[in-house]
Amino acid sequence: MTTPADRLQATYLIETPLEPAKVAEVMAGEQSCGTFTRVQGETDALRERARATVEQLDELPAAETPSLPNAWLDRQGRGGPWRRARVRVSFPTANIGANLPTLAATVSGNLYDLGEVTGLRLESMQVPASYRARFERPVAGITGTRKLTGVTHGALVGTIIKPNVGFSAQQTAELVAQLCAAGVDFIKDDEVCADPDHAPLAQRVPAVMAAVRAHQARTGKHVMVAFNITDETEAMKRHADLVEREGGSCVMVSLNWCGFSAVQTLRRHTPLVIHGHRNGFGALSRHPQLGIGFQAYQTLWRLAGVDHMHVHGLQGKFSQPDAEVQASARDCLAPLAEGCDDAVMPAFSSGQWAGTVPATWSAIGTDDLLFMSGGGILAHPGGPAAGVTSIRQAWAAARAGIALPDAAREAPELAAALDFFGPKTR
Known part of the structure; x- marks a missing residue:
């Protein structure tokens, strides 16, 4: 898999009773320029430049019971099946810069608290060479x-x-x-x-x-x-x-x-x-x-x-x-x-x-x-x-x-x- 020079990619395992594709879009919006609804100033040009995008989604076998409790879903009376999927999201590196704590907050952060999921795991990351070069390397x-x-x-x-x-x-x-x-x-x-x-x-x-x-x-x-x-x-x-x-x-x-x-x-x-x-x-x-x-x-x-x-x-x-x-x-x-x-x-x-x-x-x-x-x-x-x-x-x-x-x-x-x-x- 080739990583574009101006984007990094993160792959997640998600579990949700909702449509996985919609949840993936929520993830991309939550961790870039969006929120649960479009806000003032969020122009099409800004979204094109700064929004994370869903690159791939592969649905996996569903689970009979949720992995984690979720009060948000309970309030809505949502039950199973608990659908699982592997999702790859790409993020513009310009959103983050050479800032390691913010990188961690971007690929993880509030994703673990999303009401739409009963399970979420960051599995892997790929960074382009130009972005890797902005960070420290081992000295030995x-x-x-x-x-x-x-x-x-x-x-x-x-x-x-x-x-x-x-x-x-x-x-x-x-x-x-x-x-x-x-x-x-x-x-x-x-x-x-x-x-x-x-x-x-x-x-x-x-x-x-x-x-x-x-x-x-x-x-x-x-x-x-x-x-x-x-x-x-x-x-x-x-x-x-x-x-x-x-x-x-x-x-x-x-x-x-x-x-x-x-x-x-x-x-x-x-x-x-x-x-x-x-x-x-x-x-x-x-x-x-x-x-x-x-x-x-x-x-x-x-x-x-x-x-x-x-x-x-x-x-x-x-x-x-x-x-x-x-x-x-x-x-x-x-x-x-x-x-x-x-x-x-x-x-x-x-x-x-x-x-x-x-x-x-x-x-x-x-x-x-x-x-x-x-x-x-x-x-x-x-x-x-x-x-x-x-x-x-x-x-x-x-x-x-x-x-x-x-x-x-x-x-x-x-x-x-x-x-x-x-x-x-x-």
Whole structure:
């Protein structure tokens, strides 16, 4: 599908007891120059220039019951059938300009509150290259992350600080030193540990980076640490400056709670890699007839300039089906617009260990990802170094098409992982 140079396109799933084509026109009018009725000053010329237009509508099988309550329809005594349709609407980019919060308000905004619908979900977005060029790009992305960590091939193996909270700054630094020695490429804070009283960033960043620098001096290897600097905007800028001064290369932000403007400001302020954590995304996406799909979600955040995006993990501990995780990773690896080299690194996490590697390789077929394992590394019976080794052994086996039990005959760390963590092998 070709996106016109002066328009962006958004695809929605809608549910309504009304005529879907009429509801689609309401959506287009509500989010551009119109309202429920034509108003003074809304000339034909203005509508031609500024109105969103319905490009396509495909009706889907109807539902027997409404997905969501709707007082507006109840007041009118409207019942089913509850018709469903996929609708593509295009918006003039001139209506929005290079304004990310307004872009989000345009493609979402009041649409979720429309009285005409009992379900509405923004599934995907396509932006033209000329419009994408008006927004931030990743400063590192995949290529830059590999360069910073010295990982020229293979998946990057990462882990998470565990326990999530409770460690002092010095205890955190001691754990980071152990993890660096274990051979990880990447370490991140948990989303619930940002600037706690028991380990404030002002203490934690210098302590951790002293351990990282010492490891780099011994081995030549820079381990990327994603410090969680989630906070109000000015504080995040100060935290990022501290990380940069201490020789760090990455910061992490909880995207949904910081907001588009804050992340854009941070991107413009710092040259550090921004690791985008999507915690809270389930509230926006988990209902199949409400919210936002990952393709549209990651489009908006990539326009803010993040370098990494969380996609959860295959065969993991969260609710997303594997097919959704696979599609999310592919979305991250695809350009946002034709001719754009702006892919971001998908970060796999949640219940990942050596046994989930084959499913990941089979689904994605690329090494350009961050494979994060908490318990799979830290709880390995042979210790963290054996945990890291087991994942690398599993990755080599998967790439070679060797079943993990067969590979484990020559790989004791992998064999121990399979025995300890369970039978999730292929």
